[in-house]
Amino acid sequence: MKNKFMKVYEEIAAQIQQGILMAGSLLPSENELTAHYKTSRETIRKALNLLSEEGYIHKVQGKGSIVLDVKRFDFPISGLTSFKEVTQKMGQRAKTHVVLLERKIPESYIKEQLKLDETELVWDLTRVREIDGERIILDKDYLTEKVVPFITEEICRHSIYEYLEGELGLSISFAKKVITVEEPTEEDKRHLDLTGFQNMVVVKNYVYLDDASLFQYTESRHRPDKFRFVDFARRK
Structure with missing residues (x-):
């Protein structure tokens, strides 16, 4: 009872x-x-x-x-904020499902994004983000093995950045972001609740350490009805 x-x-x-x-x-x-x-x-x-x-x-x-407005969630355009940090007040309303984690030789497109040579490996990670029972974000991450030699599904469910900064002692410094609107891929349709939606908001992140070395490329694929991408700008 x-x-x-x-x-x-x-x-x-x-x-x-x-x-x-x-x-x-x-x-x-x-x-x-x-x-x-x-x-x-x-x-x-x-x-x-x-x-x-x-x-x-x-x-x-x-x-x-x-x-509060629970239909949409604010994602900052500037700064580096993890999904856990954005949703930390939601408790069980927010869940992460790891659908792929493997160490591999990257395909040519990922090699190009991360500026890798022929012998370097990456961690290929795909996670589905669920809020209030709806699967609304597909996060595709690629992390260089030379920077991240070991990672587990449990770490990926919890928070990669907490692990990188807290356990590996890395200093994540800045990211370049590219935001586009694209048609859903077959992978998007397979993993997300997209009935009635013909577009995705895709945020591509190129993430660097404080020595300016690029170690992570991410495509965060959002169902468009759930998010506001917010920033603060000051005219100089």
């Missing part, structure tokens, strides 16, 4: 996902929710805390709980 606060959480979360509770609006107060659900204030607080942790609401001191 579910705890009362989980029932409250699930009902409010469903109303946010369905748009009954609109993004930017305020939830009813704790007192109003207590009366509506005929439960204790502590139960309501537990439900609100979980909604906040899972990225459905943002609690503002003295104002209340603001409903």
Whole structure:
């Protein structure tokens, strides 16, 4: 039998996902929710805390709980931000599935992107990103073996950058990004929920260490309805 606060959480979360509770609006107060659900204030607080942790609401001191836009997710154009960092407040709403991890001689296109010679190997990694039960991103990563000699599926499910920086002691410095709109490939259609969508937003990343050596090429293929690509610019 579910705890009362989980029932409250699930009902409010469903109303946010369905748009009954609109993004930017305020939830009813704790007192109003207590009366509506005929439960204790502590139960309501537990439900609100979980909604906040899972990225459905943002609690503002003295104002209340603001409903967040769960239909779209902000990805920064500038900077290097991992999927885990973008979705860290979503808890179980966000999942990563590793569908391919192998060390191989890269095809000519990848050799060209990473400026590799004929003998160098790469890690070929494909991950599917799922949010709220929908598979909406296909991440295709290629990492040079000379920089990343060892990696596991568990590391790839968790966070590659945490591993590279924390365990291998690498200093990831900067990336060049190219954003295009393309038709879905057969691979996109096979792995993602694309019914009704004829285009993908593709972000190509060329990632460098602080010694300016290129070690990673990524194609992050996004279903277009779920993301906003955001940046901050200042005129000089």
